[in-house]
Amino acid sequence: MVNKKYLLNNQDMSQFIANGYLLLKPDYPAGLHQTIKKRTEHIFESGDPGNRILEQVPELYEIFDHPVVKGTLQSIIGLNYIMQPHRNCHVNMPDSKGQGWHQDGTPRKFQGWNHPWRRHHRSRMAMAFYYPQDVSTEIGPTAILPGTQYYDALNDTESMPGLPICGEAGTIAIVHYEIWHRASANLSSDKRYMMKFLFHRTEEPKEPSWNLDIGSADLWNQIGSTNDIDITRHPILWKSLWNWYCNQNDDSAVSQPDTLDVHQLVQELDQKAEVAERMEATYKLGTIGKAAITPIMDQLNNGISEQNSLNLSAALSAIGGPAVPVLTDMLRHDSDWWKRACAADTLGDIGKDAKDSVQSLIEALDDESDWVRRNATNSLGIISESLEDTIPALIRAMEDAQPFVPINAIFALTKIRKSRPNDDSLFKDVEPAIHDGLNHQHERVSYYSNYALEQFNQI
Template identity: 35%
Template sequence: MNSTKNQKLLNDEQMRKFITDGFLLLETDFSSEFHQQLTKQLDMAYHDGNPGNNLLPKVPELQRVFDHPVITGGLTSVLGENYMLHAHRHGHFNAAPKAGGWHKDSYWGYRRMRNHHPWWAMIMYFPQDTPIELGPTGIMPGTQNYESRIFPEDETEEEILASGKAGTFALIHYDIWHRANANQLGKSRYMLKFEFMRTEVPVAPTWDNQEVEWKKTDTSLAPLLQQEVMWEETWNWLTGKLGSIANTTIENEGRIQELANLIEDDFEPNALRASYELARSGKRGVDTLLMQLHHENVAVSRIASYGLSVSGKDSIPGLVKALESSRPETVIHAAFALGEHRHLAREAVPELNRLLEHASVHERRTIVESLGMIKAPEEEVVIGLIKCLQDQDTQVRFMAGLSLCRLGATAEKAVPELEIALDDDNRYVRAHAAEALRYIGTEQAKDVLLKYLFNTRWCASTTAESTF
């Protein structure tokens, strides 16, 4: 679906920087005339308001941007060969003389557990020269793995600005903290934001990989933000290793208790560092994390789930047991961790499917994603995801489509329900159902998809003034 031919893949140094800092600035060889012409097309497209998800058909030249070997190479390196260009597209028009607030983007209006592993990424494209005075996007390096804003609102010292000549591209981890800066010139400033999703778990490096092992890298991040164990685990995960934290079993009971206490630290980087260290500390570490999963403080439970998500198969029985908890947050955190274990957590699928009958909507939103990541036993997973396509909650339905994308042809039994979903009231249920049919890819799926696409074909040049 995304050919590696002629792609300019990232090298090891660039991948290490993406893992630690959460972003890369990319340079293409488009001419200045290309960007100027595209900016004029944007001016025309925005005449009637922001085109939103119709940005690509409104400005077809944009597809050349996302077919460029530097862009496809960067995305393939981070998200694998069969990554998906998500249906949500947004062009930011900034003329505000005041900087925007720091934020993480939501997943189309609902909260979910955010992955430390790079399942999602964004490309931000600036088609015009964007000096500091024009209000470029600001990125806070190394913050992609923190739910809390760990820096003051007015912090600017560490901020990286996506400032430069026309054609500046920022490839960022979806969950990084960022903001719009003040446009002091009052001129038009466009930033086109496109989202991309990994559809396959990594089985081997998809970048220009020369060095097998993770090695410490130079980073300007403050020592308190450095997460060497987490970074090494992410590198290993991207090379195809599952449960990839090196086991350094801690026999010292005092150290285990120290780490258990540190998970309760209010400073999130400290708590996460402790969780990842416990994850590689053998059975005693896993048992400690399972205990903290049930901690009365929901934030502590969430931090523990990140360690459990990378701690290997020894944690799975305890995580399955945690699905019986009466507290929704504990169930959510357990289901999230089980999903990250993929096929190793197949024993959890019957319980996850049973939970779909009575779980809260927030639990079901996590379960639907976890089923698509576990993937096996295939028949039971597909049965559960078909049920999710019929859910009353919009977000469960559109997440079901994304999860089915990860199953490919093994999800063919879902095609009749996906055909129904193509008529859903929600735009993302429809879009994700179409994507699922594309990734399933059987003759039946393609016939349904082609009929839908022809019936809903949209003409970018049709306007009230030019109807035919």
């Protein structure tokens, strides 16, 4: 736990919720960034180290151990957060043309997988972009689109000015994992190095993890632009996420069904609608709550596209606990594997309020669909309840033939263990199972097993 003086305040947190990023400029020792840059340049002479950049440039530990960085991450993703084993150094070569706008984790083929991915609004993961050198607009900085972390598509990128992240060596941007970003064109003769690291929440919010000032909680009218870049305002969405971070329900936000056209809002979740309108409809349905569930489920059962199913699932996430029974029923009984996968994922996104679904998620680890099993494994790690049943089930999931499932199981067990450092008896069978994973035929499973054991040894 870091000193409270390094935690964010209300204004910082509300800006992160709305804009999706914060810029940090910690005071590091003189020469540290130059050392990191020189070592990185030397390593790249032999090829891209990929995930092993931290092992080969151990000075990077000092970057992320700084109390300003730790205080920011603790404020956003909670106590006991962990660094994810995937990280990379992105090199922007001289005279590069730059990239198109994208989100990380975009759909790609993996052993036949080529389906849309659900974008999650609640910050269970954050990214850090770190520069070991001075970066100006000429050298191809990473650019972001503030406020787009809740969008699964961009309707008009030409009219959306990006924000180039520039600054002296040691500049760090902490961003929402889902924010749209790109490498800008490098107009210089120098290589630009940017280290990207991922960090994960290990437990759901119990209380605000920043310096909450009760007297200034209503900040939404102050938010709307940053650095002269306007963003679309989503006050209902922002307030919903603020309440999630605070682990509180806001009964005053609940709308009566007759004040909003529920069926019209459901129609506005169609992927053909403007993305900003879809976000508004999603969280308006969330404020309606239980009365919106039947119209949403009717639409889900109406033969809609996979992407539209994800949009409807996001609305069920916004509704939260009241949607758990219908999602559990869908997971257990629906004949469509895609809808079962959506249900498993959405139950995890709802979090602790979905604790009654744990046994159904455990049963889903035997589902015939790889993707249902993958999502169920991830959700069990988020909900983290009924551990006397959940932990043995996740150990068994490590034997799954689909690599994504044991990877998720290992990571779920790691998060649960880090969130319960004093409950040794619960985890007596976990480390032997993860040791077995070191010899797994799939390289990523072996890599994640080694990572998990390192995390366990830090407890």
